[in-house]
Amino acid sequence: MxxxxxxxxxLGRIWAMMIKETIQLTRDRVTLATMISIPVMQxxxxxxxxxxxxxxxxxxxxxQEESDVGRSILAGLQNTDFYDFxxxxxxxxxxxxxxxxxxxxxxVEIPAGxxxxxxxxxxxxxLVAADATDPVATGTALGALDNVVKLALxxxxxxxxxxxxxxxxxIRQHRRYNPAGSSQLNIxxxxxxxxxxxxxxxxxALSVTREIERGTMENLLAMPIRxxxxxxxxxxPYVVAGFFQAALILxxxxxxxxxxxxxxxxxxxxxxxxxxxxxxxxxxxxxxxARNQLQAVQMAMMFFLPSILLSGFMFPFSGMPYWAQWVGxxxxxxxxxxxxxxxxxxxxxxxxxxxxxxxxxxxxxxxMTVAVKRFRVTLD
Amino acid sequence: MVEAAEVVIDVEGLVKTFDGRxxxxxxxxQVRKGQIYGFLGPNGSGKTTTIxxxxxxxxxxAGRGTCLGHDILTEARQIRRRVGYMTQKFSLYxxxxxxxxxxFVGRLYRLDHPRDRASAAIERLGLNGRDGQLAGQLSGGWKxxxxxxxxxLPEPDLLLLDEPTAGVDPQARRDFWTEIHALAAEGLTVLVxxxxxxxxxxxxxxxxxxxxxxxxxGTVDEVVAGxxxxxxxxxxxxxVGLPRDLKGLPGVDMVAPFGLNLHVCGRDRAALEAAVxxxxxxxxxxxxxxxxxxxxxxxxxxxxxxxxxx
Numbered sequence: 033m034x035x036x037x038x039x040x041x042x043l044g045r046i047w048a049m050m051i052k053e054t055i056q057l058t059r060d061r062v063t064l065a066t067m068i069s070i071p072v073m074q075x076x077x078x079x080x081x082x083x084x085x086x087x088x089x090x091x092x093x094x095x096q097e098e099s100d101v102g103r104s105i106l107a108g109l110q111n112t113d114f115y116d117f118x119x120x121x122x123x124x125x126x127x128x129x130x131x132x133x134x135x136x137x138x139x140v141e142i143p144a145g146x147x148x149x150x151x152x153x154x155x156x157x158x159l160v161a162a163d164a165t166d167p168v169a170t171g172t173a174l175g176a177l178d179n180v181v182k183l184a185l186x187x188x189x190x191x192x193x194x195x196x197x198x199x200x201x202x203i204r205q206h207r208r209y210n211p212a213g214s215s216q217l218n219i220x221x222x223x224x225x226x227x228x229x230x231x232x233x234x235x236x237a238l239s240v241t242r243e244i245e246r247g248t249m250e251n252l253l254a255m256p257i258r259x260x261x262x263x264x265x266x267x268x269p270y271v272v273a274g275f276f277q278a279a280l281i282l283x284x285x286x287x288x289x290x291x292x293x294x295x296x297x298x299x300x301x302x303x304x305x306x307x308x309x310x311x312x313x314x315x316x317x318x319x320x321x322a323r324n325q326l327q328a329v330q331m332a333m334m335f336f337l338p339s340i341l342l343s344g345f346m347f348p349f350s351g352m353p354y355w356a357q358w359v360g361x362x363x364x365x366x367x368x369x370x371x372x373x374x375x376x377x378x379x380x381x382x383x384x385x386x387x388x389x390x391x392x393x394x395x396x397x398x399x400m401t402v403a404v405k406r407f408r409v410t411l412d
Numbered sequence: 413m414v415e416a417a418e419v420v421i422d423v424e425g426l427v428k429t430f431d432g433r434x435x436x437x438x439x440x441x442q443v444r445k446g447q448i449y450g451f452l453g454p455n456g457s458g459k460t461t462t463i464x465x466x467x468x469x470x471x472x473x474a475g476r477g478t479c480l481g482h483d484i485l486t487e488a489r490q491i492r493r494r495v496g497y498m499t500q501k502f503s504l505y506x507x508x509x510x511x512x513x514x515x516f517v518g519r520l521y522r523l524d525h526p527r528d529r530a531s532a533a534i535e536r537l538g539l540n541g542r543d544g545q546l547a548g549q550l551s552g553g554w555k556x557x558x559x560x561x562x563x564x565l566p567e568p569d570l571l572l573l574d575e576p577t578a579g580v581d582p583q584a585r586r587d588f589w590t591e592i593h594a595l596a597a598e599g600l601t602v603l604v605x606x607x608x609x610x611x612x613x614x615x616x617x618x619x620x621x622x623x624x625x626x627x628x629x630g631t632v633d634e635v636v637a638g639x640x641x642x643x644x645x646x647x648x649x650x651x652v653g654l655p656r657d658l659k660g661l662p663g664v665d666m667v668a669p670f671g672l673n674l675h676v677c678g679r680d681r682a683a684l685e686a687a688v689x690x691x692x693x694x695x696x697x698x699x700x701x702x703x704x705x706x707x708x709x710x711x712x713x714x715x716x717x718x719x720x721x722x
Contacts, residue, residue: 119430251503
């Protein structure tokens with residue numbers, strides 16, 4: 033048999049599986065109802081914001097002049113544990129790109145001629161740009177910045193102590209992407225990812241165990257279908273279901289909460305599909321690990337909880353201890369929350385989000401590999 | 413010795429152990445093309461396990477063999493393409509209709525025009541007009557008929573049927589066996605496990621398996637003759653209390669009521685005669701020479717093998 037006809041054969045079997053799963057899905061009224069009711073309920077319930085004090089925020093400095101004052105401010109920022117310097121650059125383009133990609137949440141711009149103007153007592157402006165897509169995280173850091181800079185300048189005697197109360201310079205804040213600091217702008221895009229994680233995970237988590245519990249697996253295994261084909265055929269209909277949910281949440285976000293979509297809809301669609309497939313794969317993996325449907329649901333829940341807590345959806349990612357950040361990095365929701373905020377609020381493009389997209393792809397492939405390896409083609 | 417090309421199932425020394433319990437022990441069997449091969453034995457004797465090993469659903473711990481010319485250890489996929497396996501429990505999708513189930517099977521086996529094939533199968537099974545009914549709502553007999561239809565849809569060369577008629581009414585069972593014989597006449601090989609003696613007698617060849625061991629095999633007549641059982645039939649009003657008196661006597665291996673008669677069996681004719689001699693003279697009993705039935709043979713085999721495994 034040629035490679036092509038083998039491939040066509042395989043597609044045919046996946047197609048058979050997809051049709052079967054789709055029919056079963058449409059017959060399952062309860063699942064259909066949860067698909068719609070969970071997004072609606074969650075959107076309504078999550079009307080509150082959660083607050084915490086972040087530290088180790090990724091910060092960039094745009095130095096438009098090399099000066100003692102600049103170095104002094106830098107040193108002052110380094111002395112607190114609020115900030116982590118990710119970038120010190122002279123290029124405005126590089127600075128902007130880093131913020132769009134989410135490498136820095138926060139930037140200090142020392143304009144050209146700042147030192148000279150300061151010495152002359154002209155009250156020059158120190159520009160601070162913050163990524164306000166997460167207003168909770170940036171708000172606190174912005175507040176702290178004021179004092180840090182003042183103290184640094186006083187210590188290094190660029191300004192007198194008496195001027196510390198009436199500073200010789202002004203700090204001009206620029207809350208990028210979310211000027212009003214609205215937390216709905218932060219919550220709704222994150223909620224898109226959270227709801228998709230919660231529902232999709234459970235859909236596929238039940239799929240293999242259900243066949244085993246109902247006794248249909250024995251028949252399925254006796255037929256000439258491969259584990260990969262079963263997996264793809266089972267996942268595919270739910271991609272459409274997940275897509276439908278995403279559209280529902282997005283429309284509600286746009287209409288009810290007036291969240292803008294600054295970036296490309298196409299890119300959002302593409303990366304959302306990737307995220308949906310990743311979640312379905314992980315759910316499917318649980319399905320191959322669990323012995324029954326109850327266990328599968330428990331596993332999905334155990335995965336869902338850290339996803340909510342550690343993804344940066346509920347609490348600012350930069351506020352978490354490092355170990356928690358590491359855990360967060362292996363959760364698809366973490367990457368998706370960044371993606372969806374970046375696209376909807378910042379207008380990020382694919383190059384900005386390549387890293388997050390790759391992370392999702394890697395997680396998806398890892399889950400699929402485990403699922404296919406774990407899938408037992410015999411009843412042993 | 414049968415000709416190699418004609419042998420569809422040829423396995424040797426199959427062993428399967430679950431949690432340290434030998435479910436199938438050193439089992440060898442051969443099934444020729446076009447045969448209906450009956451697989452008999454008490455519950456838990458290893459029939460299902462053997463069938464599952466034949467179609468690659470279980471990997472034997474030891475032993476080797478071929479099914480349809482493919483190695484059961486390494487070529488399970490090729491075997492699955494050409495085998496129709498009907499599970500003991502109904503294992504099609506209860507939430508799909510009859511037609512949807514058949515079309516699903518057709519598509520999985522990559523048949524051309526799965527819709528037409530499903531229609532043809534519905535026709536053949538006499539399920540016309542019911543094709544939109546959910547499989548889960550069918551009665552036992554119809555479920556079994558549907559399962560058989562799904563099995564033969566991809567035109568397999570071998571059917572493995574695991575207790576297909578359990579819990580099915582006599583009419584449906586008879587129809588089922590008519591169908592099986594029609595399929596065998598077309599060249600299909602059938603391995604069928606059952607508990608029913610009348611079904612065993614409809615098979616071309618039978619094998620009796622108990623405690624994982626294949627005890628006897630051959631045609632029904634060969635198996636009955638090979639058992640060497642002497643059977644006496646007793647009738648009359650005194651039959652009611654007789655089993656209590658006879659059981660345990662040396663030479664009496666089995667006492668079983670058959671309607672108004674009583675079958676008294678023994679392997680050793682002389683010992684049996686000696687044991688029943690005191691009862692011969694009773695006026696309320698009539699003794700006659702009977703023929704051992706297949707059931708007598710199997711119950712005797714079962715009690716003997718139980719003794720061996722104690």
